[in-house]
Amino acid sequence: MSTLSIRVHFPLGVYIGHRADGSPDPFPDIARLHSALMHSAGAGLCAVEDNGFLVPDEKSLRALRWLENHPPTGMLLPERRPQGSDTSRFIYRKEGTVNTKKSTNQRRVSDGMSLNGPVGYRWESVPDEVADTVRELCADIAVLGEKESTVVIDHRDFEPNLLLDTTSSLFTPGGHGIRSAGKGRTDALTTAYARANPRKFRPQKTTASEEPLPSAVPTGGLCSLRYVRPESPVPDVPWDRVLILELSGPRIPENQRLDWCVTLHRTLIASIGTDVPSLVTGVYPSGWANRPANQLSIQYLPAPHVERHGTSGESLALLIPRDAAAEDLVRLAEGLSSIRNLHNRHGSRSVRFNGVSVSGDSFWPEPVEGFRRLWSPTPLAVTETRSPKPSRTAGRRWGLADAGVISVAHVWRGEFDVSGASYDERLVRLHEAATARGVRVGSARLRPVNTTRYVHKSRKGNVPQCWTGLVDLGTLAPPTAVVAVGQSRHLGGGLLEPVDVPDALYDTLMGVTHE
Known part of the structure; x- marks a missing residue:
């Protein structure tokens, strides 16, 4: 038994592949690697001749079927970015066909995915014969994905950043559902190839469009497996x-x-x-x-x-x-x-x-060095409470920014003890508790929109107001956490998007005065 590691490098730094529905594929999954190994087995140096045709030998088929029942125990996924951030940009190219009704073809500017490192697949306790056969098959893989997606493969060991987890679910933090080759995948690919390439050749049917007629992509033997980050703690965020x-x-x-x-x-x-x-x-x-x-x-x-x-x-x-x-x-x-x-x-x-x-605690990127992480509710937030009586605020005027602080505090209201008080007293205590944790709202302003679109029910005496501004969460959440505030935070409103401002402008934007 041995450990089998496959590291796939993209010399051009770009992976290009598509899912069955035509959308860009973010990375080469396990099923795509299995298909590449199958192609190598049937067309590479390991293939054998059968009546004038190349076919996989029995050793390769045994190795491929072993992989069906034993998915990688770990994977290495690098950071990745789509080359074309605007998916609505297309180019139109004229096609050299006789179809006068459709002389141009619409294509995206780029469907590639930029990767900052290799993609890795790792198996443990692999039979030596299987490991040696898979390494031989990898030597004939020059492309993973589409023809522009050239690769170089090595077998150096690596530390996985994703581990196979058969007990987790789609709600497990940091997890990925990854398409894999399950039982019967090798036979499905073999049958599909034989059907698309019959040994007794028949002329292809003619069409007026002269458009290519690709073979149907076989889906037999595919499954989805769950991979999670190693020892991911439960984030302490809402x-x-x-x-x-x-x-x-x-x-x-x-x-x-x-x-x-x-x-x-x-x-x-x-x-x-x-x-x-x-x-x-x-x-x-x-x-x-x-x-x-x-x-x-x-x-x-x-x-x-x-x-x-x-x-x-x-x-x-x-x-x-x-x-x-x-x-x-x-x-x-x-x-x-x-x-x-x-x-x-x-x-x-x-x-x-x-x-x-x-x-949830690492959804947004880290703030820029030398800048302060603030937040802005997108597209807006909705106040949840009315203003307390002036007698409860020691005569201080209660403004829109104060209502914003309460909206933030309500998200963490389980952490603040404001029991045993009247409604107005609870608001004041909640406000004091939140500001003690560094919560501030600055540059608050109303949004002139139809409030009823965002509010379906309100407490008696409350007048909901739609607002936006800058929010400082203080010590309530890390600067990368995903948070939504306000009465509409559960349905399309109040999502806090990061706004990084220079440290020197913080006091001005947040209305902080130093006496």
Whole structure:
């Protein structure tokens, strides 16, 4: 028995591949590596001749079938960025065909994925014969992905940053659902090749368009495996997991983003069917004593926000609260698995979950050196409370910034003890507790929008206001955490996007005075 390591280097620094639906592939998964090994077995130096045709030998087939039943125990995924950040940019090229109705073809400017290092696959306790055979097959692999995606393979050992986890779920922080070759994949590829390349040649049917007729991609024997970061601790943030669902189509205008979040919410509830958990609906029984501060949050994310996580295009994010019950997550996973398309008055878009689960405490990049990390609610936040009586604030005027501090404090209200007080006293104590942790709101201003789009129910006496500004979370959360604030934080509003400002401008922007 030995350890088998495969490191795939891209000399041009770019990987190019596509999924079955034509969307860019973020990295070469295990199934793609298995297909490359299968091609090497049937067309490389290890192939044998059979009646004038090259076919894989039995030793190669045994090794490939062993890989089906033994996926890599670890993987190395480098940081990656899409080459073309704007997925709506296309080029139009004239085609040399006789089809006068379609003389041009639309293609994206670039579907490549830039990688800052090799992609690694690692197996432990591999039979020596299998390991030697796989290394021989790797010697004939020159391309992984499309023909422009050239590779150089070596077998140096490495430290995996993803480990196979058969007990985790799609809600495990930092995990990836990775397509793999399961039992029967080798036979499926062999059958598909034989069907596409019959030994008794038949003339191809003619068509007026002269467009290529590619063979159908075989899907038999494919499976999805879960890989997670080694020893990932549970993040101490309000939402500890972020599931990224990729949307088809161009960027969504700001005035339509709430509608798409609402559409996903309604579709998710309909998909779950009966016994929809309160985690999803936000509705709890009357008098429920332990109502959590946060529920499932659905937010829209433009393509630049998710590129660092290996996805491309526009996305909808599901923010999973830290204290979500296991049985509620099971129901959420069941509903999510059957959603393929979203429909509303703005049109239709396909939605796809590719297994990208990001830890809630490391969603955003680190702040720039010499800058201070502030936040801005996107597209806006909605106040949740009315102003306390002046007698409770010692005559101090309660403004929009104070209401913003309360919105932040409500996200962490379980950490502040404000029990046993009147409504106004609780607001003042909550404000004092939050400011003691460094929470500030500066440059606060109202947003002239229709408040009823973001607020469906309000406490008696409250006048909800839509606002934006700059928020300092103080010591409540790390500068890379994903957070949403305000009454609309669970459905398309209040997502805090990072705004890095020079240290010298902090006091001015946040209205801090030094006496």
